Amino acid sequence: MKRIILQISVVLLLIAALPIAYIFIRQASELTENEAMVQNVYEQQLETILFTINQNSENILYSWINRIDLPVEQHSLVMEQIVDGLLQNNKSLVHIAFFDIETGQQTALYGDSVHVKVDRPNKALIRKLASFIDQNYQRIEGVKHDNYISLYFVLRLSDNKCMGAFKIHSDTFVEQNLGPSIQQISQNRFHISVVDTSAVLNAASSADVVERDQTTHYSSMWYLPGYRAQIALQNASIKELVKSRSQYDVYVFWGLVVVVLIGLVFAIYTIRREMKLAELKSEFVSNVSHEIRTPLALISMYAETLLMKRVKNTEKADEYLHVIVNETDRLATIVNRILTFSKIDRNKREYHFTDVDVNLLIDEIVNNFRPHFSQKNIECNLVKSGSLHIFADKDSVAEALINLIDNAVKYSRDDHPKIEISSVLKNDYVYIHVEDNGIGISAKHQKLIFDKFYRVTQGNLAHKAKGSGIGLNIVQEIMKRHKAKVEVKSEPGKGSTFSLIFKQKK
């Protein structure tokens, strides 16, 4: 049987494990495809955000240029006022200067920081920016000097082309001019910062600290040479997100494995139980045949003797006839028990509940057993207390009690066998005890004897005694239908006490 169970287990395992493995592998490959796509889309988004930061800085610079790009003189009052306004409103702006486009000579300087001067633009730069303006495109070009950046551009003042320059303190520009828009874009979801790559210092950040290993993307700043904008997820990097997702998949996988294993254990348990039941059923058939064979043989033998008129006197004939009647009774009992069992098993048994006087019922049954007791020299004691009534189906309770007394007789010991049948009321419950001093039942078997077809086959007496293994199962089913209980207390070699416990009828 063990080999069959092992084979079935392996087949079940394969049936369950293969589809799971297939689904998991498929799922994993689809996930990586999806994740690659998500990552791609996500990276594009990050780049767009960095682009927006650059565009913001461009907008700020062109708005400054537009303010001064007027048809007025460099030294005019209007220009002076506008430039003063720009310098006052923007702390990052240190100087505004103008240069001659031909010679590169400084022609005007606004702003009062004495320590900082605007460097003279080189000729190549002037030529480059002038050629752009000829094509109607105003370009800005930044040159870094330590903490400052000079931003050069060409403009037409009073129809004369000239070179303009903003000298800005770069970190202040990043912090004060770009800072607000960075805060707005980050919305607590990203770490965005614009940093001086040479100083490796955060100039402006949406968070105080940017962990560099979390940074997923960066882009150089168009107008701030040496600076770059960088962006990272605030809580986790993409890699971490992907990792946590695959971790989730692993949990799901093991969850599935556990479910399959539980199912498998359950399936194996069920198969084992069914196989055990099949084995017990076949034992049952052989036991019943055995039980029927003896009475049949006796009946046939004595009937034949009578038929052949080989009996010497009428006394002997009477004795033979008695044996035939007794054995026929035994046969009828066996067959009736099997029929009862079959009815109960198929839930076809009908119950008619009435008031039952327990002590009266015990008397009736015990009286019927008297000949058996005396035949086997069994001492039987009856201990009844008061008047006990239960609401029950009399025939089936009788049947349960007969089964218990039958067993007490069957499994009694050879010397001084004793049976005590008692009834007692305890806490509104009526107890009917059937106690014997027979072979007893070990604790291991006590749990199983109420199962269908179960018989204890160890021990001499148990083996010798004929039986089919359905008696106690019938008792248990009858008790269940009465919402009552059957209990056993037993010790091998000392005896057993079976108790039927009913709710008292008041």
Ligand code: ADP
């Ligand atoms: P069986 O036809 O074998 O008696 P039962 O269902 O009535 O079937 O009992 C199941 C098993 O319980 C028996 O095979 C026997 O081993 C054990 N058993 C039942 N009653 C007693 C008892 N009074 N003393 C010892 N063993 C008992």
